[in-house]
Amino acid sequence: MTTTALSAPPAPSTDRAGRLIALLVGSAFVVILNETIMSVALPELMREFDVPAATAQWLTTAFLLTMAVVIPITGFLLTRYPLRRIFMAAMISFTVGTLLAALAPTFGVLVAARSVQAVGTALMMPLLITTILNLVPADRRGRMMGTVSIVISVAPAIGPTISGIVLDQLDWRWMFWLVLPIALVALGLGAAWVRNVTEPVDVPIDALSVVLSALAFGGLIYGLSSIGEAAAGEVPVQPWVPIVIGAVALAFFVARQLSLRERALLDLRTFAHRTFTIAASLVAVSMMALFGTLILLPIYLQSVLGLSTLETGLVLLPGGLTMGLLAPFVGRLFDRHGPRPLVAPGAAVTSVALWSMAMFGTSTSQGTVVAVHVLMSIGLALMFTPLLTSALGSLPHHLYSHGSATVSTLQQVAGAAGTALFVTVMTRRSVADLEAGASVVDATAAGVHAALFYGGAISALAVVVALFVRGPKSGVGAEVPAA
Numbered sequence: 058m059t060t061t062a063l064s065a066p067p068a069p070s071t072d073r074a075g076r077l078i079a080l081l082v083g084s085a086f087v088v089i090l091n092e093t094i095m096s097v098a099l100p101e102l103m104r105e106f107d108v109p110a111a112t113a114q115w116l117t118t119a120f121l122l123t124m125a126v127v128i129p130i131t132g133f134l135l136t137r138y139p140l141r142r143i144f145m146a147a148m149i150s151f152t153v154g155t156l157l158a159a160l161a162p163t164f165g166v167l168v169a170a171r172s173v174q175a176v177g178t179a180l181m182m183p184l185l186i187t188t189i190l191n192l193v194p195a196d197r198r199g200r201m202m203g204t205v206s207i208v209i210s211v212a213p214a215i216g217p218t219i220s221g222i223v224l225d226q227l228d229w230r231w232m233f234w235l236v237l238p239i240a241l242v243a244l245g246l247g248a249a250w251v252r253n254v255t256e257p258v259d260v261p262i263d264a265l266s267v268v269l270s271a272l273a274f275g276g277l278i279y280g281l282s283s284i285g286e287a288a289a290g291e292v293p294v295q296p297w298v299p300i301v302i303g304a305v306a307l308a309f310f311v312a313r314q315l316s317l318r319e320r321a322l323l324d325l326r327t328f329a330h331r332t333f334t335i336a337a338s339l340v341a342v343s344m345m346a347l348f349g350t351l352i353l354l355p356i357y358l359q360s361v362l363g364l365s366t367l368e369t370g371l372v373l374l375p376g377g378l379t380m381g382l383l384a385p386f387v388g389r390l391f392d393r394h395g396p397r398p399l400v401a402p403g404a405a406v407t408s409v410a411l412w413s414m415a416m417f418g419t420s421t422s423q424g425t426v427v428a429v430h431v432l433m434s435i436g437l438a439l440m441f442t443p444l445l446t447s448a449l450g451s452l453p454h455h456l457y458s459h460g461s462a463t464v465s466t467l468q469q470v471a472g473a474a475g476t477a478l479f480v481t482v483m484t485r486r487s488v489a490d491l492e493a494g495a496s497v498v499d500a501t502a503a504g505v506h507a508a509l510f511y512g513g514a515i516s517a518l519a520v521v522v523a524l525f526v527r528g529p530k531s532g533v534g535a536e537v538p539a540a
Contacts, residue, residue, distance in 0.1 A: 073252070074192045078201065080250055081144070081185040084243040085208045087236060088151050088178040092120060093216030093351060095171070098229045105229075106164040118279065119168045123175035125274040125469050129323045130267065131183040132462035137260055139253040143184050148247055151177025152240040159233035179465075182208070186461035190449055196392060199446050203388025206441040207381045213347070215377035217355055221370025266322035269310040276303025277470055281477040296477075323466075324459035327452055332527050333460065336448035339400070339526065341467045342519045343440050345475030346407060349512055350414065350433065353479045353505060358426065360501045361419055368423075375427055376434035383438035388446075396443035396526050403439025404523035408516035410436055415509035419502050440523075447526060475512075483508040 095102075095116050103113045134143060154174030161167035186205060193201045223232050280300030314321040328334050351373075358369045390399060410433030417426065445464065452460045487504035491497070 073250075076250055077252070078185075078189060078192065078204075080243065080246055081181075081188055082204055082208060084144075084148060084247070085181045085185045085205075086212050087239050087243065088147070088174070088181050089208055089212040090216050090219070091151075091155075091174055091236070092124075092178065093213045094220045094232055095120075098220055098224055098232065101224065101229050102164070102167075106167075108164050112164070114283075115168050116171055118283070120171045120175045120178075121278050121469060121473060122275050123172045124179040125278040125466070125473075126271045127176055127179035128183065128462060128465045128469060129270045129274055130462075131180055131465070132323050132459035133260070133262060134180070135183060135187050135458035135462070136258050137262070139257050140184065140188060141247075141251045141253055143180055144247050144251045145244070147177040147180035147184065148240065148244040149177075150174070150180070152237070152244055155233050155237050155240055159230050159237060182465050183458065183461040186445075186449060186464075187458045190457045190461070195450060198450055199391030199442060200385065200388040202446040202449075203384040203386070203391075203442040205445065206384040206387070206438070211377050211381040211384075213351060215374060217351070218370035218374045218377065221366045221368075225365075225367040260320060263313070263317060263320065263322055266310065266313050266317070269306050269313060270322060272306035273303050273310045274307075274466060274470065276300065276306060278473045279303075281470075281473040284477040284481045321459075323462055324456060325463070327456050327460045327463050330451050332451035333448045335522065335525055335527075336396075336444045336451075337464055337467055339404070339440065339519060339522055340444045340448065340464060341471035342515060342522075343407070343437055343444070344468045344471040345478070346411060346433070346512060346516060347437060347475070348472035349475035349479035349508070350411075350430075352476050353483060353508055354414075354426070354430065356483070356501070357417060357505045361417075361498055361505065362421070362423065362426075364423070372423055372427055373430065376430040379431050379434040380438045380441075383435065384442055387438055387442045391443045391446055396447045397524075399439045399443045400526045401520070401523045403436045403443075404516070404520045405436070406439065407433055407436030408513060408520050411509060411516045412513040415506055415513050417502070417505060417509070419498055444526070478511060479508040482511055 099113045099116070102108070102116070106113075151174050154170050154172070154177065157170035157173060158167055161170055185208070189198065189201050189205065220232060223229075223235065276299040280296040280298070280303060283294075283299075284296045311325060314323055314325045318324075318326070327337075354373060355369050358364045358372055359366070364372065387399060410429050413429045413432070417429075448464060449457065449460050483501075483504035485504075486507040487500040490500035490503045495503070
């Protein structure tokens with residue numbers, strides 16, 4: 058009889074395990090950094106390739122779509138294939154995509170190159186988390202997941218900063234030329250260091266699940282990502298069409314996975330564990346806040362306060378650095394005290410920061426923006442590590458890969474939803490104010506205020522949910538499923 062439980066081969070030595078995890082963390086940071094690195098470069102690319110804004114947005118949309126299609130499959134891939142093979146496939150894909158992007162002669166080639174990059178990015182994060190869950194003892198996972206939080210939260214946060222610095226001095230292609238040597242080094246080290254930490258299980262793939270997954274998550278991401286453009290009248294297909302297709306496909310996908318059980322492409326029995334469900338939901342809300350502000354603050358800083366691309370990147374840098382510096386300390390505190398003393402205060406601090414951002418106007422100082430952004434970063438730092446560790450640590454061993462794939466999928470959908478919500482509210486309010494005779498600066502400021510008001514309301518709900526977060530029982534990932 059075939060079983061889908063992942064059996065672990067003999068654990069590598071502490072030094073080898075530490076070296077492997079360090080390589081995976083570094084590789085994941087580099088590949089996830091590329092998720093947001095193109096945002097500041099869009100105006101320059103529009104000029105060089107002579108494309109409108111709606112077309113230029115495909116550089117981000119194609120990346121997100123590819124990740125939305127690939128990530129749900131990673132649970133199956135990590136069960137079916139050795140870790141080494143998955144790592145090499147991820148880094149080869151990312152390296153080839155980076156080279157193609159640097160050489161891209163046309164906009165279409167650049168979009169295709171970004172999609173190839175995204176395959177590597179989609180594989181890397183679940184691979185890193187599954188490896189940590191298999192190698193790191195439960196009483197030290199908080200510390201290690203703090204490092205993972207740096208990758209998840211800081212890499213996207215500083216992407217615009219790095220992009221702004223590069224574009225201030227160099228051509229946009231250097232954003233890829235500078236990353237390429239790092240990717241090649243990671244690929245070479247991976248070939249020498251990466252060994253398998255789980256025993257692959259020969260499970261068949263369900264083709265129907267793959268199709269439903271692509272339609273569900275691809276449709277939702279595309280629809281949500283295009284809502285903001287639709288508000289400005291810039292999309293060929295109304296967002297509700299792919300959203301409805303995605304929602305219907307998602308319903309069938311869920312039903313299919315529940316019926317397949319052990320043979321599921323993405324095992325949704327993870328949601329039978331109460332701690333996983335609550336923690337994963339809060340991770341999704343946190344990603345909505347992070348990605349929503351990442352798209353909104355640069356618009357506010359440049360269109361309302363009149364900052365340059367480089368200045369915008371530098372204003373956002375302290376927040377990203379704050380998250381990175383706090384993550385290891387938060388991990389240690391989690392190992393000692395569990396999630397509740399961290400998550401509830403973190404949710405409250407994030408909510409205060411978002412409500413404060415809703416007060417930004419045309420005369421707000423740069424110092425105030427920096428301070429509030431740092432405050433939000435502190436709140437998110439207090440939440441990410443405990444939530445990820447609690448969610449995934451509450452699962453039994455055989456669901457580790459599916460749990461990490463599920464959380465990564467939720468992050469992408471939530472990030473797209475947060476971006477859609479913030480941009481749509483901002484655009485509609487700005488257009489209304491412009492039609493009423495307001496200046497572009499005043500209308501944009503009003504739009505930002507309205508969008509962040511909604512963000513504050515969502516964050517207030519998260520504060521209530523945060524009170525119900527619990528740590529894994531005995532810290533061993535053996536929580537009894539909810540009745």
